[in-house]
Amino acid sequence: MLRHVLRLAWNRKTSNLLILLEIILSFLVIFSVTAYGVNHWLNSREPMGYDITNVWRLYMENSSRDLPTEERLEKERQLLRAVRSFDVVEAASVMHYPPHAGWTSRDGWELGDRELRTEVVAASPEHPDVFGLDLVTGRFFEDADRHLPYQPVVINRHLALEAFDTVDCIGEAIWQPSEEAGDIERDEGDDREKRVVGVIEDFRKRGEYSELQSILFEPYFVGQHEEELFFIALKLKPDAGPAFEEEAHRQLTALAPGWAFTFSSLEDQRDRYRRRHLTQLLTGGLIAGFLILMVALGLLGVLWQSVTRRTVELGLRRAKGATAGRIRDQILGELLVVTLIGMLLATIVIAQLPLTGLLDFLTGPVIAWAYALSALIMLLFVTLSGLYPSWLASRVQPAVALHHE
Amino acid sequence: MLKTSLQMAFKVLLRRKFFTFASLFGISFTLMVLMVVVSALDHRFSPDAPQSNSDRMLFIDRMTIKGPTTESGGSRVSISSAGYRFLDENVRDLPHLERVSLYSDDRRAATYIDGVKHALSIKYTDGAYWQIFDFDFLEGGSFTDQDEKDANPVIVISQKLARKLYGETSALDQTLVADGTTFRVIGVVADTSSFQEATHANGWAPSSTARSQAYRDNFIGGYHAVILAKSSSDRPLIQAELQSRIDQLQVPDEYAWSESVFCYALTLFEELSADQFSDYTGEPRPTKLRLILGVSALLFMLLPSLNIMNLNLSRTLERSSEIGVRRAFGAQRSSLLGQFLVENIVLTLLGGLLGLALAAWVLHLFNTYEIAPGVDFGLNFRVFAWSLALALAFGVLSGLYPAWRLSRLHPVTALRAKLR
Numbered sequence: 001m002l003r004h005v006l007r008l009a010w011n012r013k014t015s016n017l018l019i020l021l022e023i024i025l026s027f028l029v030i031f032s033v034t035a036y037g038v039n040h041w042l043n044s045r046e047p048m049g050y051d052i053t054n055v056w057r058l059y060m061e062n063s064s065r066d067l068p069t070e071e072r073l074e075k076e077r078q079l080l081r082a083v084r085s086f087d088v089v090e091a092a093s094v095m096h097y098p099p100h101a102g103w104t105s106r107d108g109w110e111l112g113d114r115e116l117r118t119e120v121v122a123a124s125p126e127h128p129d130v131f132g133l134d135l136v137t138g139r140f141f142e143d144a145d146r147h148l149p150y151q152p153v154v155i156n157r158h159l160a161l162e163a164f165d166t167v168d169c170i171g172e173a174i175w176q177p178s179e180e181a182g183d184i185e186r187d188e189g190d191d192r193e194k195r196v197v198g199v200i201e202d203f204r205k206r207g208e209y210s211e212l213q214s215i216l217f218e219p220y221f222v223g224q225h226e227e228e229l230f231f232i233a234l235k236l237k238p239d240a241g242p243a244f245e246e247e248a249h250r251q252l253t254a255l256a257p258g259w260a261f262t263f264s265s266l267e268d269q270r271d272r273y274r275r276r277h278l279t280q281l282l283t284g285g286l287i288a289g290f291l292i293l294m295v296a297l298g299l300l301g302v303l304w305q306s307v308t309r310r311t312v313e314l315g316l317r318r319a320k321g322a323t324a325g326r327i328r329d330q331i332l333g334e335l336l337v338v339t340l341i342g343m344l345l346a347t348i349v350i351a352q353l354p355l356t357g358l359l360d361f362l363t364g365p366v367i368a369w370a371y372a373l374s375a376l377i378m379l380l381f382v383t384l385s386g387l388y389p390s391w392l393a394s395r396v397q398p399a400v401a402l403h404h405e
Numbered sequence: 406m407l408k409t410s411l412q413m414a415f416k417v418l419l420r421r422k423f424f425t426f427a428s429l430f431g432i433s434f435t436l437m438v439l440m441v442v443v444s445a446l447d448h449r450f451s452p453d454a455p456q457s458n459s460d461r462m463l464f465i466d467r468m469t470i471k472g473p474t475t476e477s478g479g480s481r482v483s484i485s486s487a488g489y490r491f492l493d494e495n496v497r498d499l500p501h502l503e504r505v506s507l508y509s510d511d512r513r514a515a516t517y518i519d520g521v522k523h524a525l526s527i528k529y530t531d532g533a534y535w536q537i538f539d540f541d542f543l544e545g546g547s548f549t550d551q552d553e554k555d556a557n558p559v560i561v562i563s564q565k566l567a568r569k570l571y572g573e574t575s576a577l578d579q580t581l582v583a584d585g586t587t588f589r590v591i592g593v594v595a596d597t598s599s600f601q602e603a604t605h606a607n608g609w610a611p612s613s614t615a616r617s618q619a620y621r622d623n624f625i626g627g628y629h630a631v632i633l634a635k636s637s638s639d640r641p642l643i644q645a646e647l648q649s650r651i652d653q654l655q656v657p658d659e660y661a662w663s664e665s666v667f668c669y670a671l672t673l674f675e676e677l678s679a680d681q682f683s684d685y686t687g688e689p690r691p692t693k694l695r696l697i698l699g700v701s702a703l704l705f706m707l708l709p710s711l712n713i714m715n716l717n718l719s720r721t722l723e724r725s726s727e728i729g730v731r732r733a734f735g736a737q738r739s740s741l742l743g744q745f746l747v748e749n750i751v752l753t754l755l756g757g758l759l760g761l762a763l764a765a766w767v768l769h770l771f772n773t774y775e776i777a778p779g780v781d782f783g784l785n786f787r788v789f790a791w792s793l794a795l796a797l798a799f800g801v802l803s804g805l806y807p808a809w810r811l812s813r814l815h816p817v818t819a820l821r822a823k824l825r
Contacts, residue, residue, distance in 0.1 A: 018715045025708045059513070062617075246517040253585045258617045260584050262513045263522075279776075287438060291708055294431040298712035301427045305719040 005333040012306075016338050019302065023342030024349075026295050027378050031350055033288040034377070035370035037281055039361045040209045042369070049156070049203035050099075050131040052266040054090075054240070057098045058083065058232040061260040075256055077223035082255055083232055086248055088240035091129035094220045095233045096122040099205050100269035107216070109175055111163055116174070118159050118214035119205065124222060130235040136160075138170045138198030141219040145197075152219060154198040159214035167199045174216070194218075207273050211361060233266075292377075296385040299335075303389035307331065307396075314393050315401015324394035331390035332383065339382045343375065407747065414748040418755075421720070425752075428716055432756025433763060435709040436796055439702060440764035441771075443791045444782045446698075449600045450673050451787075455538040456601060460637045461503075462537070463644065463670040464603060465496065465630040467679070467687040470656070470663045482685050483660075486510055487668060488623035489612075492630045495650050496670075499632070501639035506533035506631050509620070511606055514583040516570070523569055525583050527560075527608040529615045537633045538604055545577045545592035548611055556613035560588035563607040565779075567593045583608065584616055599778040603631055624657050632670055644670050702795070703802075710803035717749065717807035728811060729819030741812040749804030750797065757796030761789070 009016055060079065062072070083092050097103035108117040125141040127133070133140055136157060145152050153174060160167045163174055175194040194216075203215045222229060236244070245263050252261050307314070314327055350371070354362050418425045452459045465487055472481035492507050499505075508530035516523050532550035540547070544567075548559050560581055567576040567590075581588045588610060597604045612620075620627045634640050647670050656663050667686040671679060675689035682690040682697075731741065761784065768782040 015718065018711060018718065022708065022711045022715060025711065029708065061512075243520050245515075245522050246520050249515060249517065257585060260512060260514055260616070262515065262524075290434050294427075294434060294709060295712055297427040297430060298716055301424050302715050302719040304423070305723075 002337075005330065005337050008330070009334050009337045012334075015302075015306070019299070019338055020342045020345075022295055022298070023339050023378075023382070024346045026292060027343050027346040027374065028349060029288050029291055030374040030377050031346070031370055033284050034374045035362060035366055036284060038370045038373065039211075039366045040277060040281060042365060043204075043210060044208045046204065046208075046212065047134070047201065048208060049134050049201050052099065052131070052270060054236045054238060055130060055266045056234045056236060056263055057095075057101065057266060058234060059101075059262040059264070060230060060232070061262075062228060062256075062258065072228070073223045075259075076229040079229070079252065079256060079259075080222050080232065082252060083234065083248075086244065088236050088244045089234050090237050091126055091235040093126035093130045093233050094122070094124040094222055094229060095127065095131075095231055096220060096227065098231050098233055098266065100207065100266060100273055101231065104206075111174060114163060116159070116163055116214070118155075118216045120216050120218060121205065122218045122220035122227065124220045127217075127233075130233045134201035134203075136167050136199040136201055138196070140198055141217075143221075145219050146221050146224060150193045150195045152197040153194045154200060154217040155196055156200050156203045156215045158202055158212050159216060160196070160199045162214060169196050169199065172196050207270070207277075209277050211363075292381055296381050299382065299385040300388060303331070303335065303386055304392065307389045307393045310393070311396055311401050314396045315398045318396060319398035319402060327396070328390040328394040331393045332386050335382060335386045335390075336379070339378065343378060347371075410744045410747040411751060413744060414751040417748060418752065421723070424716055424720065428713055428752055429756050429759060431709045431712050432753055432796075432799065433759035435706060436753075436757050436760030436792065436799065437763040437767065439705065439795050440760060440784075440788065440792045441767055441782075442702075443795070444764065444768055444784060444788045445600070447785070447788050447791075448598065448780065448782050449677065451785075455540045455594075455597060455604045456673075457539050458537065458633060459673055461634045461640070463632040463634065463640055463672060464676055465492065465632070465647075465668060465670050466602075466676065467668070468625050469667040469686055470625060470660055471665050471667070471685070472662045473664045480664075481662060483625060484685060484687070485626040487628055487630065488625040489620045489628040490622055491624050491668075492628055493621075495654070496630050496632065496647070499643050499646050499650075501635050501642050501646075502632050503635050504533045504537050504633045506531055506537050507612070507628050508534055508603070508631070509612065509615070509628055512615070514608075516581055516583050518570060523566065525566070525608050526606050527583065527610055528606040529610055529612040531612060534609070534631070537631055540597075540604070541595040543593045543595060544575060545590070547592055547609075553611040553613050557611060558586055558588050558614050559591045559611065561592040561594060561609040562590055563596050564593055565596050566607040581608075586614060586616060588614070596779045598780050600780055603629070605779060624660060630670075640672065706799050706802060710799065713749070713803035714807050717745075717804070718810060724811060725814060725819040728814050729816050729821075732814075732816035732819065738812045742808050745808035745811050746801070746804050749808065750800035753796050753800030753803070757792060757799075760796075761792060764792075 062075075067075070080092065080094075083089060097105065105120045106117065107120050108115070110116070123141070125143055125145070128140050138154070140154055141152060150173075155163070155169075155174065157167055159174075160169050163169070164172060173193050173195050177191050177193060200217075202212050204210055204213065205215060206213065220227075248263070249261055252259070317327060317330075318324075350367075354367070450459065456462065468485060468487040468491070470483040474480040489507060496507075497505050508528045511526045511528060514525040514527055516525055531553045532548060535547035540561075543564055545561075547561055548557065551557075552559055560583075562570075562576065562581070570576070570581065571579055576590045576593050579590045581590055597606070599605045632643060634643055647668070651666055651668055654666055656666060667688065669675075669679070669687055669689060671689050674694070675691050678691045678694035679687050679689040682693050728741065732738075765784055768784065771782055772780065
């Protein structure tokens with residue numbers, strides 16, 4: 001049966017060639033959109049590693065860059081004290097840079113023969129009071145850490161595995177000053193050895209749809225740090241409405257003229273982030289959906305026409321004893337054979353994608369899910385567009401067909 | 406000849422309604438998507454208010470200071486907007502220019518009315534800004550260079566903000582407290598689009614009224630410049646002169662580590678290309694942008710074209726007796742080719758018309774739901790012309806192969822083909 005159908009498809013190779021091309025392209029379109037969607041879906045199921053319920057961020061812009069360092073540090077201490085003194089504030093910490101702020105700081109270096117790339121976050125010891133902490137082993141920073149002879153760092157599971165193949169790496173040095181190789185953009189950094197004091201679970205700072213990433217926490221001690229203070233993260237009491245903002249803003253402005261203050265709720269930021277991603281997905285999905293509908297209509301037309309043209313052939317088969325069902329299966333079978341060949345060719349193209357390294361989100365599970373899903377969609381819509389023409393073919397009357405000749 | 410072709414085309418379209426529907430559906434949808442994209446691009450580059458003079462404008466938005474490359478291949482790089490002092494010293498007296506305005510990064514601020522927060526995004530600038538850009542003033546007017554000199558606390562706000570703050574009452578001479586400064590509202594302008602960064606804000610105040618004046622000494626960071634050239638052909642001269650000044654630039658001591666400084670004055674198109682494809686230097690890549698736009702449009706039309714080709718080709722049989730007869734009576738292949746091509750182009754143009762209507766509807770939705778702040782996408786003559794060009798390209802792309810195949814049918818075969 002299969003050989004027979006294959007031969008039939010081969011006999012009509014010129015007209016099938018265009019259909020084949022169409023199938024390949026459609027499959028690629030469906031696959032890219034589903035892969036993008038599947039990637040979002042799989043990522044959103046992973047734990048975030050922090051909690052932003054009732055967390056706000058305060059962005060402070062000090063436009064007087066010429067302030068002497070000592071004065072600036074004193075101002076920063078005052079500001080943090082003022083923020084902590086507000087009734088509605090449960091806890092306040094420093095985080096450079098907080099989630100959804102659109103700012104990142106990255107670093108990369110070599111550890112032995114390994115190339116490490118990570119996002120670097122500076123956080124004060126109070127960080128767990130605001131964002132919670134999903135500790136695997138070790139501890140977070142303490143105030144006493146400022147007297148250590150080395151720089152303590154907390155890394156996430158992803159980075160720990162990348163650097164040491166294990167999460168049991170407390171006390172290990174992840175960066176040493178002697179190995180300055182590949183040190184990028186560290187301008188005001190600490191040049192002491194970085195030693196791991198704690199490992200946390202994965203921490204997806206870039207948002208719930210982002211991939212797992214490496215992250216490294218450095219301690220930030222307010223009033224001591226060379227880097228200017230930009231962001232304070234606030235955990236508010238559950239009953240605090242947005243009304244606290246005006247009063248807080250007034251007090252802070254009075255305390256520090258020349259600074260600009262902006263409050264924003266991280267939950268709002270997250271909602272905006274979600275909406276932006278879902279809009280993108282929806283737009284992509286809609287466009288792909290319409291493209292597929294268009295191709296389905298086209299296939300329907302082409303098959304319809306070809307069934308009309310093959311009246312004689314089909315009538316002859318009916319006269320020789322083929323049942324209506326077999327005729328229907330033949331037409332559908334021919335279409336599915338072309339579809340499968342097209343999908344096979346498209347698969348070869350898809351198999352090259354991870355090699356190009358351009359689309360780093362194409363990991364094993366994403367490819368597997370997206371491939372299965374898009375194959376299902378593909379077969380479904382092709383079968384749907386073949387239903388009517390094949391039914392038409394099965395209704396060809398032998399007498400009419402032979403008369404036609 | 407063309408008239409006959411057109412008549413034929415309509416007859417054929419009406420003959421098989423399903424085919425016409427399937428083709429039109431594909432064509433109109435494809436062109437609709439392309440038109441929406443064209444409209445968005447047009448909106449960004451549009452020579453309408455407030456950037457009516459955009460063909461004479463150059464923008465300086467980015468500056469890069471790069472240190473020497475270390476052995477391991479890393480280097481220290483600082484990327485930011487430009488600094489006021491750098492712009493003040495190096496851009497103001499460039500040759501061939503009519504005006505220069507310096508304006509700040511968008512400064513976030515908040516004003517509170519009855520406990521409700523209203524977010525402000527303020528650009529601090531000078532009097533020239535209002536002469537280079539032709540904002541649409543609904544009330545009052547702008548501030549001048551004199552206001553800037555005197556640090557007059559006046560502010561121009563957008564219509565949307567005026568409504569939010571003062572409702573239906575006039576905004577003129579109202580006070581607005583932002584970041585501890587009390588401004589007097591002197592003008593209200595129509596809302597600007599977030600697609601046009603140089604003019605997008607909801608408040609504009611003189612640079613000298615900013616709380617801190619430290620920006621005046623900044624070599625890098627915080628400020629932008631817009632240059633109005635005497636004519637658009639002067640722009641390359643200005644760009645070259647800026648480049649030569651940067652080559653001889655004396656960097657301040659605090660950037661003694663710098664090895665090279667990059668800063669470009671760019672047209673709107675070059676600017677988009679730098680945003681999208683440039684490396685750390687911010688060098689524009691207009692050719693790459695053009696290429697990518699063209700290739701993506703072609704790729705996007707590929708699947709729909711294949712679909713139309715397929716539909717057209719599958720009607721060979723239906724048309725074969727017609728082809729046979731015409732060939733037998735001496736019609737040239739080329740005239741048949743022309744006829745089929747015209748038919749397809751008529752179909753595409755019809756689809757394009759439908760697509761235009763669909764695009765108008767989608768754009769209306771975009772504007773109503775404000776997919777990006779302040780955007781106002783529209784269909785104007787430029788968008789229409791581009792759409793027409795795209796529709797024609799699509800018609801030729803999808804019609805050439807089937808027309809060629811059909812015109813090559815041998816008259817004998819064509820006549821012998823069985824008809825229903």
